[in-house]
Amino acid sequence: xxxxxxxxxxxxxxxxxxxxxxxxxxxxxxxxxxxxxxxxxxxxxxxxxxxxxxxxxxxxxxxxxxxxxxxxxxxxxxxxxxxxxxxxxxxxxxxxxxxxxxxxxxxxxxxxxxxxxxxxxxxxxxxxxxxxxxxxxxxxxxxxxxxxxxxxxxxxxxxxxxxxxxxxxxxxxxxxxxxxxxxxxxxxxxxxxxxxxxxxxxxxxxxxxxxxxxxxxxxxxxxxxxxxxxxxxxxxxxxxxxxxxxxxxxxxxxxxxxxxxxxxxxxxxxxxxxxxxxxxxxxxxxxxxxxxxxxxxxxxxxxxxxxxxxxxxxxxxxxxxxxxxxxxxxxxxxxxxxxxxxxxxxxxxxxxxxxxxxxxxxxxxxxxxxxxxxxxxxxxxxxxxxxxxxxxxxxxxxxxxxxxx
Numbered sequence: 312x313x314x315x316x317x318x319x320x321x322x323x324x325x326x327x328x329x330x331x332x333x334x335x336x337x338x339x340x341x342x343x344x345x346x347x348x349x350x351x352x353x354x355x356x357x358x359x360x361x362x363x364x365x366x367x368x369x370x371x372x373x374x375x376x377x378x379x380x381x382x383x384x385x386x387x388x389x390x391x392x393x394x395x396x397x398x399x400x401x402x403x404x405x406x407x408x409x410x411x412x413x414x415x416x417x418x419x420x421x422x423x424x425x426x427x428x429x430x431x432x433x434x435x436x437x438x439x440x441x442x443x444x445x446x447x448x449x450x451x452x453x454x455x456x457x458x459x460x461x462x463x464x465x466x467x468x469x470x471x472x473x474x475x476x477x478x479x480x481x482x483x484x485x486x487x488x489x490x491x492x493x494x495x496x497x498x499x500x501x502x503x504x505x506x507x508x509x510x511x512x513x514x515x516x517x518x519x520x521x522x523x524x525x526x527x528x529x530x531x532x533x534x535x536x537x538x539x540x541x542x543x544x545x546x547x548x549x550x551x552x553x554x555x556x557x558x559x560x561x562x563x564x565x566x567x568x569x570x571x572x573x574x575x576x577x578x579x580x581x582x583x584x585x586x587x588x589x590x591x592x593x594x595x596x597x598x599x600x601x602x603x604x605x606x607x608x609x610x611x612x613x614x615x616x617x618x619x620x621x622x623x624x625x626x627x628x629x630x631x632x633x634x635x636x637x638x639x640x641x642x643x644x645x646x647x648x649x650x651x652x653x654x655x656x657x658x659x660x661x662x663x664x665x666x667x668x669x670x671x672x673x674x675x676x677x678x679x680x681x682x683x684x685x686x687x688x689x690x691x692x693x694x695x696x697x698x699x700x701x702x703x704x705x706x707x708x709x710x711x712x713x714x715x716x
Contacts, residue, residue, distance in 0.1 A: 336365065336367030337367055337453045337457065338369050341386075341413045344408060345408045347388075353384070354474070355380065355383055357476045359373065359375050360375040360478070370452040379419065380421070381419050384416050385412055388408065388410050388412070394640075397461070397638065398458060401413060429510075433471045436470060442473070442518075443504075443518045445521070445525075446474075448486060449483060449485070449489065462637050465644060466646055475500055477496035494527070500528065504516070507543070515547045516547065519552065521637070522554070523555045529568075553636065555589050557595050557596075562611050573617050573618070576617070577603075577619045579598070581601075582624065620642075627639050
């Protein structure tokens with residue numbers, strides 16, 4: 312484990328040395344808006360300890376004894392002044408809303424105030440759909456807020472966004488603390504999911520978890536299934552983005568959850584350097600880095616009806632290739648399009664031709680069917696139907712194009 316820890320530190324240190332300085336105090340409200348800017352209004356639920364000492368922090372990375380609520384509105388610069396998939400972090404005490412993310416307002420709410428605000432918002436949302444985001448390792452409170460605001464904006468999904476942020480210290484050498492904090496937070500996240508399931512105003516729940524956030528998400532869903540006999544019926548999509556979870560442990564978790572057909576979609580990438588380092592640290596394959604075509608992974612994913620979006624080879628501006636789901640414009644917009652259209656990611660009928668809404672019609676008409684979509688799309692959903700039928704489709708298309716095929 313010693314070498315694994317050294318590798319993890321080295322990789323992450325290299326990545327952060329290439330990034331801009333991390334934000335501090337970004338949640339001080341500016342109340343400034345500019346023409347063309349967008350506003351994302353978030354309900355935040357957290358079991359972090361409140362931080363009243365540092366202006367613009369609101370909550371620290373320490374573990375709170377209860378659950379707190381907040382409402383935060385983030386201003387996002389006009390699209391002409393930014394790159395989709397990026398967060399333009401404030402670089403000065405008084406940021407420019409024309410070119411940088413800024414906080415319009417931020418306030419702590421009581422549980423009653425939060426419920427009132429949430430229900431008022433969900434009533435106006437198509438299909439009354441909630442998108443719940445759970446962030447990963449090394450994430451400060453303000454970073455979780457701004458990243459989720461970016462995802463909501465860039466995905467263009469008309470949902471009610473809810474951020475669950477757990478106590479991450481946001482420090483490179485606090486990997487162990489963060490992992491234990493994720494375990495510490497599973498009861499709190501389960502309580503949130505149970506409350507959303509009971510709320511009569513809620514129609515659908517989609518969950519998007521990233522990196523270590525997948526650990527707390529899977530544990531909360533496992534507890535919910537054991538407690539209730541199943542996870543909530545309103546939970547229609549569970550998107551596991553680059554999960555930093557031991558594959559063998561996931562096999563037990565997903566078996567206990569027992570969803571048929573599965574609501575789970577795995578976003579995996581074999582060129583994820585952060586998960587490669589995590590594997591060296593823990594000594595076993597991480598779920599987010601599996602090859603969905605290779606044993607024993609294919610067998611487990613097929614049996615549990617887990618759909619896989621293979622992002623291997625998709626280039627982003629993330630030095631570790633660990634945040635492709637959010638930093639790739641094609642991926643984040645495709646996720647949003649599917650949620651907005653009410654097409655669950657778990658719908659497995661289209662196989663590899665179902666590229667999360669990417670525009671592949673030209674290539675399909677030119678080449679034909681599934682083969683054309685597979686050639687045109689930069690990434691593809693891999694599901695059991697695909698693995699069974701792709702060879703037959705390719706053979707049929709080949710015979711039509713060339714009788715000697």
